Amino acid sequence: MPPSPEHRSSLGRVPQGYAVIPVSEDQAAASLRIGVLVRQEPDPVAGHFVVLRDTVDAQVFLGAVTDTVGRVTQWVEVWVQNLAGLTQVVPAYLEALSNHALDQRWKEQAASFAQLDEATVIHTGWESHHPKPVFLDLDKKQPIHPLDAQSGEHWALCQDDGFLEQKKLPAYSTSLHRYLYLKEMGGQSPVVTVTADSPSNDSCWPMSKLTDSQGGRLVPLNAGGGLMMVRPFAPIGFEAFVDLLGSGQWDGIRHGKSVLDLGLGVQSLQGTDGDGEKRASDGWLFLGASGRWSRLIETMHLKLRLLSDTIAAARAITQHTQKPIFNLTPASFRVSLGQRGSELPFLWTAKNTLVDPGVAIALPLQTSDYRYYMPGRGEAASIYHPQTAGRSVQGQGALRIREVLDSSGGVITLEGTLTTQDKIAPARHDLAWLRLNLGSGRTDLYAHLDREAAMAEGEWRFRTVKQKLSKEAQAALKAAEGVPMPDTPFEIVPLLSSPCDMYALGVLAVRTLLVDNETKLSVALDEVLSLARQVGQDQDASAELSDRIEAVFSQDDRWVGSLGPHRMSHEPLEPADAFDVVPPKLWWDVLAMVVRLFPGMAGDCPCHDFGDAPQGGIHKIYERSLGDLGSLILRTRSLIVIDWRFNREVHMVLRRLQVGLSS
Numbered sequence: 318m319p320p321s322p323e324h325r326s327s328l329g330r331v332p333q334g335y336a337v338i339p340v341s342e343d344q345a346a347a348s349l350r351i352g353v354l355v356r357q358e359p360d361p362v363a364g365h366f367v368v369l370r371d372t373v374d375a376q377v378f379l380g381a382v383t384d385t386v387g388r389v390t391q392w393v394e395v396w397v398q399n400l401a402g403l404t405q406v407v408p409a410y411l412e413a414l415s416n417h418a419l420d421q422r423w424k425e426q427a428a429s430f431a432q433l434d435e436a437t438v439i440h441t442g443w444e445s446h447h448p449k450p451v452f453l454d455l456d457k458k459q460p461i462h463p464l465d466a467q468s469g470e471h472w473a474l475c476q477d478d479g480f481l482e483q484k485k486l487p488a489y490s491t492s493l494h495r496y497l498y499l500k501e502m503g504g505q506s507p508v509v510t511v512t513a514d515s516p517s518n519d520s521c522w523p524m525s526k527l528t529d530s531q532g533g534r535l536v537p538l539n540a541g542g543g544l545m546m547v548r549p550f551a552p553i554g555f556e557a558f559v560d561l562l563g564s565g566q567w568d569g570i571r572h573g574k575s576v577l578d579l580g581l582g583v584q585s586l587q588g589t590d591g592d593g594e595k596r597a598s599d600g601w602l603f604l605g606a607s608g609r610w611s612r613l614i615e616t617m618h619l620k621l622r623l624l625s626d627t628i629a630a631a632r633a634i635t636q637h638t639q640k641p642i643f644n645l646t647p648a649s650f651r652v653s654l655g656q657r658g659s660e661l662p663f664l665w666t667a668k669n670t671l672v673d674p675g676v677a678i679a680l681p682l683q684t685s686d687y688r689y690y691m692p693g694r695g696e697a698a699s700i701y702h703p704q705t706a707g708r709s710v711q712g713q714g715a716l717r718i719r720e721v722l723d724s725s726g727g728v729i730t731l732e733g734t735l736t737t738q739d740k741i742a743p744a745r746h747d748l749a750w751l752r753l754n755l756g757s758g759r760t761d762l763y764a765h766l767d768r769e770a771a772m773a774e775g776e777w778r779f780r781t782v783k784q785k786l787s788k789e790a791q792a793a794l795k796a797a798e799g800v801p802m803p804d805t806p807f808e809i810v811p812l813l814s815s816p817c818d819m820y821a822l823g824v825l826a827v828r829t830l831l832v833d834n835e836t837k838l839s840v841a842l843d844e845v846l847s848l849a850r851q852v853g854q855d856q857d858a859s860a861e862l863s864d865r866i867e868a869v870f871s872q873d874d875r876w877v878g879s880l881g882p883h884r885m886s887h888e889p890l891e892p893a894d895a896f897d898v899v900p901p902k903l904w905w906d907v908l909a910m911v912v913r914l915f916p917g918m919a920g921d922c923p924c925h926d927f928g929d930a931p932q933g934g935i936h937k938i939y940e941r942s943l944g945d946l947g948s949l950i951l952r953t954r955s956l957i958v959i960d961w962r963f964n965r966e967v968h969m970v971l972r973r974l975q976v977g978l979s980s
Contacts, residue, residue, distance in 0.1 A: 340460060444545070453536050559828060617953050680750075
């Protein structure tokens, strides 16, 4: 259906009370300009900027590409490197980070997005080269690059370690502190502190001194000259789209107390005219109540396609980086729709995009057979994160070095004993991170613990993995053989990999297929995990998983009510009626696909635990799930295009008549 006249008139318009301000002076002079959307008077809740999300090292703003007359040609996300999010990083792993490491991570992240799908990155050069610090003048609606009044030089991010050392400040490359300076002034340049906790001395100015000298009503966009990235904007959140497919509603694009009309052709999704016909006429293949049963199959098909896109996106980024994602939630994905006005219902044009590449941080350990990653962000408990995984255990103990076994080629291995009263239960591949203070300075060792080899209660024998250490550290460790070292801090680091992400995707599958107006996610997830345990414990393991699920359902009618296909829709449906539309065998296969996403459950998941992924191919664990979804999508599509619906509805009527006659 073509856009309505009201829709056409709103295309390319900036919401009232807002402006799109270019992100640099160069952009302000261009024919097509990249800018950010700014509310000229701050929203009482959300302020001036429309912040789409905060990641561990970035803030993501809603922006736009505009032409010379200010018409929006494309809505985009403007990513700005921001170290404020590092306050969420687990302290022990913060030490593995530096400005250099964060810049490398940013460049690799932008390259990954571009290589996976060139359309997901708008190349600007800011992905790899730091732009000038920029503030936005709200009155003039212009970007401002701060200038020094005396020299006329622009302030810039200082990456010169020698200059910072001369000023007795932390180096850029090895710290997380950032400063601005006037490059052409050399050693005579003053320094402006950027990061809140940066060390300061007499040569340093606060940021306020710099901004006060510029005049105007300024708000900082990229005050520290951090790296940037621009990506197309996907307007609909994952959960919002799932609810739309279940015949729910969408709250729209919000900024504080406001709902923004960006002219994206999705505003009609925010409400219906009472019976859903308005939305159905545009978005769906089958119409309203007249196609109620067909709509259930259509909903199922579209939800399975959404899940397939979701898992494929996770697999693609994992294959490219060979790192787990970690911290996957619905907020990690956003959905865009194709242009309205084509013959294809626009809900069928949905594309799901991974918008947060995760926060996996690698331990600085290069010589182990395994790569160890930890979720860098220390977050509260989440239903999307397995609570039994990734929980490092910290403590203190007494350490003795029994023997340095090998110290050739700059690589050292040693054996020792750790005694602790803390309760620890490391798995086979878990590491103990031991921190020793020796004469040569602090030394970190990584070791595997072996309880059975110990000689006394509370003791753990350990052997370190091969590590590259300085000659001074190696000599200090050799000299420490047999010397008791009390109060040695340690941390048990679990081996985690892509199975943690698979678990999160399993919860997303439950959220997509089994949560309706009557069921919360926590309840649905608990029932799915109960089903997985039952088919794993009480059924013939040699039988197909879908057959075992069918047997469980046949033994207890309560499963039909809790995990039946009626849960896919927000419209009221009886479980038996839903099974009259969805072939039972198809539904057993859907549930089998969901169960296989949970590591260690039912014996059918390709992963036995949260570290069980092939080294060098940690993306391969998704292949079975994508194959299952491909088959399910093909089968549901065939149900839509053949006359199966009519046959099932006839069967439903006959069943009801049979029940009536028997009563």
